[in-house]
Amino acid sequence: xxxxxxxxxxxxxxxxxxxxxxxxxxxxxxxxxxxxxxxxxxxxxxxxxxxxxxxxxxxxxxxxxxxxxxxxxxxxxxxxxxxxxxxxxxxxxxxxxxxxxxxxxxxxxxxxxxxxxxxxxxxxxxxxxxxxxxxxxxxxxxxxxxxxxxxxxxxxxxxxxxxxxxxxxxxxxxxxxxxxxxxxxxxxxxxxxxxxxxxxxxxxxxxxxxxxxxxxxxxxxxxxxxxxxxxxxxxxxxxxxxxxxxxxxxxxxxxxxxxxxxxxxxxxxxxxxxxxxxxxxxxxxxxxxxxxxxxxxxxxxxxxxxxxxxxxxxxxxxxxxxx
Amino acid sequence: xxxxxxxxxxxxxxxxxxxxxxxxxxxxxxxxxxxxxxxxxxxxxxxxxxxxxxxxxxxxxxxxxxxxxxxxxxxxxxxxxxxxxxxxxxxxxxxxxxxxxxxxxxxxxxxxxxxxxxxxxxxxxxxxxxxxxxxxxxxxxxxxxxxxxxxxxxxxxxxxxxxxxxxxxxxxxxxxxxxxxxxxxxxxxxxxxxxxxxxxxxxxxxxxxxxxxxxxxxxxxxxxxxxxxxxxxxxxxxxxxxxxxxxxxxxxxxxxxxxxxxxxxxxxxxxxxxxxxxxxxxxxxxxxxxxxxxxxxxxxxxxxxxxxxxxxxxxxxxxxxxxxxxxxxxxxxxxxxxxxxxxxxxxxxxxxxxxxxxxxxxxxxxxxxxxxxxxxxxxxxxxxxxxxxxxxxxxxxxxxxxxxxxxxxxxxxxxxxxxxxxxxxxxxxxxxxxxxxxxxxxxxxxxxxxxxxxxxxxxxxxxxxxxxxxxxxxxxxxxxxxxxxxxx
Numbered sequence: 007x008x009x010x011x012x013x014x015x016x017x018x019x020x021x022x023x024x025x026x027x028x029x030x031x032x033x034x035x036x037x038x039x040x041x042x043x044x045x046x047x048x049x050x051x052x053x054x055x056x057x058x059x060x061x062x063x064x065x066x067x068x069x070x071x072x073x074x075x076x077x078x079x080x081x082x083x084x085x086x087x088x089x090x091x092x093x094x095x096x097x098x099x100x101x102x103x104x105x106x107x108x109x110x111x112x113x114x115x116x117x118x119x120x121x122x123x124x125x126x127x128x129x130x131x132x133x134x135x136x137x138x139x140x141x142x143x144x145x146x147x148x149x150x151x152x153x154x155x156x157x158x159x160x161x162x163x164x165x166x167x168x169x170x171x172x173x174x175x176x177x178x179x180x181x182x183x184x185x186x187x188x189x190x191x192x193x194x195x196x197x198x199x200x201x202x203x204x205x206x207x208x209x210x211x212x213x214x215x216x217x218x219x220x221x222x223x224x225x226x227x228x229x230x231x232x233x234x235x236x237x238x239x240x241x242x243x244x245x246x247x248x249x250x251x252x253x254x255x256x257x258x259x260x261x262x263x264x265x266x267x268x269x270x271x272x273x274x275x276x277x278x279x280x281x282x283x284x285x286x287x288x289x290x291x292x293x294x295x296x297x298x299x300x301x302x303x304x305x306x307x308x309x310x311x312x313x314x315x316x317x318x319x320x321x322x323x324x325x326x327x328x329x
Numbered sequence: 330x331x332x333x334x335x336x337x338x339x340x341x342x343x344x345x346x347x348x349x350x351x352x353x354x355x356x357x358x359x360x361x362x363x364x365x366x367x368x369x370x371x372x373x374x375x376x377x378x379x380x381x382x383x384x385x386x387x388x389x390x391x392x393x394x395x396x397x398x399x400x401x402x403x404x405x406x407x408x409x410x411x412x413x414x415x416x417x418x419x420x421x422x423x424x425x426x427x428x429x430x431x432x433x434x435x436x437x438x439x440x441x442x443x444x445x446x447x448x449x450x451x452x453x454x455x456x457x458x459x460x461x462x463x464x465x466x467x468x469x470x471x472x473x474x475x476x477x478x479x480x481x482x483x484x485x486x487x488x489x490x491x492x493x494x495x496x497x498x499x500x501x502x503x504x505x506x507x508x509x510x511x512x513x514x515x516x517x518x519x520x521x522x523x524x525x526x527x528x529x530x531x532x533x534x535x536x537x538x539x540x541x542x543x544x545x546x547x548x549x550x551x552x553x554x555x556x557x558x559x560x561x562x563x564x565x566x567x568x569x570x571x572x573x574x575x576x577x578x579x580x581x582x583x584x585x586x587x588x589x590x591x592x593x594x595x596x597x598x599x600x601x602x603x604x605x606x607x608x609x610x611x612x613x614x615x616x617x618x619x620x621x622x623x624x625x626x627x628x629x630x631x632x633x634x635x636x637x638x639x640x641x642x643x644x645x646x647x648x649x650x651x652x653x654x655x656x657x658x659x660x661x662x663x664x665x666x667x668x669x670x671x672x673x674x675x676x677x678x679x680x681x682x683x684x685x686x687x688x689x690x691x692x693x694x695x696x697x698x699x700x701x702x703x704x705x706x707x708x709x710x711x712x713x714x715x716x717x718x719x720x721x722x723x724x725x726x727x728x729x730x731x732x733x734x735x736x737x738x739x740x741x742x743x744x745x746x747x748x749x750x751x752x753x754x755x756x757x758x759x760x761x762x763x764x765x766x767x768x769x770x771x772x773x774x775x776x777x778x779x780x781x782x783x784x785x786x787x788x789x790x791x792x793x794x795x796x797x798x799x800x801x802x803x804x805x806x807x808x809x810x811x812x813x814x815x816x817x
Contacts, residue, residue, distance in 0.1 A: 009605040010594050100570050103579040103589055162607065264608035318607040323596055326610045 007264075009319045011101050012166045016314075018097035019170030022113075025090035026147040027178045031057060032074050033140040034211045038204055039070060057178075057185035057212070061085050074136050087143060091120050106157040109150065116146040162263045168256040169314065176249040177307040182212055183236060184300045190229045206232055213244040233296075234288035246303065247283040253310070254280045264318065272313045279306045340374050342765050346758070352498050353767060354419060354757035365420050365815060370758075372530045373417065378763050384526050385416050385760060391525070397518050397576060412515055413808030415759045418523060419770060419790040420534075426786055426814045429492065429500055432684030433774060434782045435674060437488050440505065440661050441778060442677040444484035448474045448657065458676050459669045463693075466744055467666065468714055469508075469659025471622065473629060477646060479655050480553045481780065486653035487546070487617075488776040489513070489788075492684070494755035501685045502670075503771065507654060507662040509619045512809075513775050514577035516789045517542060517584075519811040536813040537786040542775065543584040549779035550615050553651045561614035564588045564604065566595070568620050568636045578619050592620070597640035600647040615651045622656050664713040664747045665691060688750055692743035701748040702739065705732045708748045710739070723799070725751055754799070759792055759810070769793040771801050772812065786814035 035054050039047055051070055055061070063083045064076055080086045084093075095117040102110055120143065151171070158164050186209050190202075206227040210216040213236055222239070223231050239245040254276045261269045291299055348356060355366045362370060373381070392411045421429075446453050447464055454461045464470060489510030491503040520539055524531055547563070554561035567578035569591045582589035594604050595613065603610035618625060624634040629642035644650045660666065668689040671682045690697040690708070701708060705724050712720030722735045739746050756767035774788030790812045791801035801807040 007607050008588055008590065008594050009607055010591065012607045103583040260607070264606075266608060321605075321609075323598065323610070326605075327598055 007104075007162045007166075009321075011104050011163065013319045014097040014101045015104065015163050015166040016170040018094045018101075018113075019167040020174040021090040021094035021097065022147050022150060023171045023174040024085065024178070025087045025094065026144055027175070028058060028077060028085070028087050028090070029140045029143045029147075030214065031182075031212050032077060033137060033144070034208055036070065036074060036137060036140075038208045041204060053185050053189075057182045058085065059181060071136070078136065078139070087140075088120050091117055091143075101163075104163050106153070108153045108157040112146065112150045112153050116143070116150070119146070162260055165256040165259045165263075169253060169260070172249040172253040172256070173307055173311060175244065176246055176253065177304055179213060179236060179244060179246050179249065180300045180303040180307070182209070183233065184297060184304075187297055187300070190232070203227060210236075215242060215244055218242045230288055230292065233291070237291065238283060238286065238288060250276070250280050250283055257314075260318070266317060269317055272310070272317055275306065275310050275313055279303070279310070342374055342378075342763065345764050345766055347767070349753070350496055351753040351767075351769070352494050352496050352755035354494075354755055354770065355767075365422055368533060369417070369420065369530065372527075373765070381416070381760060382763070388414055388416065388522050388526055391522055392518070397515075397580075413792075413794055414519060414522070415768075415792055415794075415808055415810040416526070417758050417760060417765070418811040418813045419757050419772075420813045420815065421772075421787070423537075423815050423817055425500070428683060429774065430784050430786075432500070432502075432682070433490055433776050433784055435678060435680060435683050436490065436502070436505070436670065437485060437776050437778050437782060439674040439677045440488075440507070440670070441482065441484050443673050444655070444658060444661055445479075445482050446677075447660070448484075449476060453673070453676055456676070458672050459666070462744075463663075463665055463669070464660060467660045467663045469622070469657065469663060471657030471660075473642065473646075474655070474657040478648070480555060480648075480651050483553055483653075483778055484655040484658050485661070486549055486553060486778055488778065489773045490776060492772045492774070493687075493752065494772075495752065498755070499685070500772075501687055503687055504664065504667060505662045505670075506773075507658045508621060509654070510773070510775070511574045511577055511619075512773055512789045512791075513542060514580040515809050516775070516787065516812070518580075519789075519809060523811040534813060535816045537816045539785040539787050542785045543581060545777055545783045545785065546581070546617075547585045547587070549777045549783065550617055550651075550653055552779035553653060554614050555648055555651055558614045562604075562612060563615040563617065564590045564613050566590055566592070566616050566618040566620055566625075566638075568592075568624070572619075574619065581617075587617075592635070592637045595638040595641070597638060597644050600640070600644045600649050602638065602641060602644050602650045613650060615653065617653050622659065625652075625656075664689075664711055665693070665744065668747065687752060690748040692739050692746050692748065697748075698739065698743055702736055705736060707751060709751050710735050710746055710748045713745055713747060723751065751799075757790070757792070757810070759794065759808075761794075761796075766796070768796070769799050769801065770810070787812035 031054055035050055039050060042050075047070060048068070051066055051073055054073075055064060055066060058064075058077070061083060063085075064073070064080075066073060076083060076086065078087045081089055081092070083089060095113055098105060098110060098113050154164070154167060158167075186205075189205060190209070206229065207216060209232060210219050210227070215236060218239075219227075219232070219235050222235065235242065235245065237246050240247055240251070242248055257272060257276050261273065346356075348359060355362060355370065357363050376384075389411065392414060397411060443453065443459075447459075453459050454464065485507050487510060489506040489512065491506065492500045493503050494500055516539065550563050551561060554563075563585075564587055565578055565582040565585075567575060567582075567589055569575065572578070579589055588594075588604065590604055590613075596603050596605065596610070602613040602616070604613050620636055623631045625637040626639060626641040627634045627637050628639045630637075641650070642656070645652055645656070667686065668691055671686055674680060674682045690701050692698045692701060701710070705722070706727075708724045710722040710724070714720075722731060724732065727735075735746075754769055754771065757770045758765040759768045761768075770790050770792050772788050772790050774784055777783040790810045792808045792810055793799055793801045794808045
């Protein structure tokens with residue numbers, strides 16, 4: 007497969023995953039905000055920004071709807087939902103002959119919906135429309151993932167789509183946990199306004215994990231279990247462990263297909279991260295510096311990304327000719 | 330069945346169908362059809378009005394959903410539009426097609442011999458059949474090609490020749506497109522949509538298939554592989570997603586099962602071309618390029634091009650990679666050279682041309698120039714290097730000022746222009762609103778030349794959808810229709 011094609015499929019997938027994550031974060035927090043006093047809004051939205059990596063283009067002005075509008079529609083901000091969808095579609099357009107017609111239809115329709123003349127910024131200031139719109143985007147991304155899995159050959163191209171999706175998801179989940187860390191694990195007694203339950207639920211919902219968590223632990227929410235579930239659960243698609251397991255599976259499949267002789271560093275990097283998540287317990291993690299632990303995971307995701315590029319996409323011609 | 334005693338014009342769908350002096354593809358005269366159009370017209374007029382519209386919408390939707398679009402330049406970046414599609418097929422009889430096929434085979438054979446000759450011995454120039462100045466002053470002439478051997482002596486592997494029908498029904502050549510002719514994907518998708526929308530009509534007609542075009546193209550490309558590369562890697566080189574024909578590039582690559590590459594995917598090393606893949610560099614043997622000469626290698630040609638591959642020309646010169654079409658083929662589709670093609674055919678093949686040229690005045694010849702300048706109101710003047718309907722004067726429709734402006738341009742640079750009589754080429758029935766109306770059409774068959782000549786029966790019929798217009802280019806509001814060649 008052409009390196010450029012792998013690159014485009016990877017980013018198409020990452021951008022969509024990013025759009026979905028931002029969408030859910032906004033949706034969940036807009037909803038929970040209605041249940042609390044206005045004074046605590048400040049903290050909530052600062053935390054949303056932290057979970058998105060504190061983008062420097064985005065300013066918190068004190069108005070949640072203003073922030074929602076920026077994170078959704080501002081094309082100046084490359085991480086906004088609409089920017090992500092535009093970028094995903096642009097990547098797909100470059101590799102149209104590589105993806106299925108059904109994939110293209112789904113993504114192209116989403117793009118036409120969100121860039122169409124019917125959506126206007128000023129309409130989004132009300133309290134009703136944003137939620138409806140965010141729901142639509144989430145559903146469309148889910149449909150795209152379903153259509154990808156059921157209509158595209160699960161060959162190398164599909165594996166690169168998986169890699170993009172899961173590396174983005176792993177990094178975003180680690181960042182999300184980091185954003186919540188102060189409130190939930192380092193000083194839980196401070197949130198003494200009786201709203202802990204709402205916050206914990208908010209965290210789980212931000213990772214689509216509330217229902218799945220309840221199936222395992224019942225609706226009895228405790229910070230330790232939440233951390234355990236989002237970090238280490240083997241079966242839940244948004245847990246870090248699941249994301250890294252899937253990532254590793256796809257990397258192995260790509261490795262097999264491309265048969266590059268020097269793929270060892272990548273195997274080692276991803277394998278180490280996978281092993282650490284497979285064989286850790288939440289008690290051990292809580293005994294150490296949790297923030298440092300979560301940041302280390304983000305760093306490792308970055309290293310995996312760079313190594314994928316060095317191996318498959320952006321390798322030096324000299325090295326390739328020699329090898 | 331229709332008979333000459335029941336004029337078709339009585340049908341409400343035909344109430345605005347007017348014949349003029351142009352050849353009509355469907356009607357022989359006001360009350361007589363060309364017999365091969367009888368079942369078609371019968372079928373169409375038997376459909377209820379809204380049924381025709383329903384099928385038309387279904388066809389349009391199918392094009393839109395499949396993303397069969399072309400990119401319109403200017404205005405917003407990358408506006409995508411569907412190529413207007415007309416529901417009524419254009420029908421060509423097997424006898425008519427046989428002539429066209431022989432004529433095109435003769436023409437591409439002679440043009441390939443011509444290119445080999447002018448880039449090597451230059452005998453036709455020595456013998457004074459084609460003046461040296463015409464060849465050497467051509468912008469598409471590539472000095473770099475002189476003395477170079479191309480595989481199997483094939484310069485033009487893919488050719489799209491534009492034909493029109495004169496008032497007497499004879500097919501003549503309007504121009505040859507020898508560089509990167511496009512439109513074949515519309516020919517193929519038009520057929521697919523047609524088969525889906527009118528299966529029964531289609532079935533009753535014995536239409537010759539065209540589906541094998543992509544396989545024939547692949548076979549042609551494979552036959553041009555460099556020596557010692559029995560399992561060649563073939564790629565299609567596209568300028569990328571902003572090119573107006575990107576849909577076609579992606580379509581053909583997918584249908585042939587070859588990689589669609591852009592310049593940035595290719596690298597050259599030691600005169601070998603490679604593509605960057607996830608498994609490392611992979612050698613490339615044959616490039617079906619849809620990028621013009623000028624842009625293909627910034628080292629050899631335009632240094633500011635970002636579409637090409639540095640060093641590609643040297644790899645080509647070294648014989649390590651084949652390009653289809655070869656560099657420098659554009660010299661043979663220069664509009665001034667076009668006038669010499671009949672002589673070129675006689676010179677190399679000692680045969681009379683089967684397909685005639687449209688009469689063409691060369692403005693470098695004083696006698697012809699004087700005639701043209703005196704008769705600008707009757708003629709069409711074209712700039713030799715332009716395409717897509719740009720740089721044209723249609724004399725009878727132009728203002729005095731426009732004609733004077735062209736006269737000045739001609740006098741300043743006679744080599745840059747040719748003139749032709751205004752030809753009212755044939756018209757075919759099209760669905761306009763709820764009615765059938767005649768519109769001017771041309772025909773672009775696609776000729777493949779490798780170890781043999783292959784022409785799939787038919788081609789792209791382009792339609793000037795505006796009433797009275799003679800311009801069929803998609804960039805100027807033209808459309809297309811399916812072209813049926815009958816097997817008996």
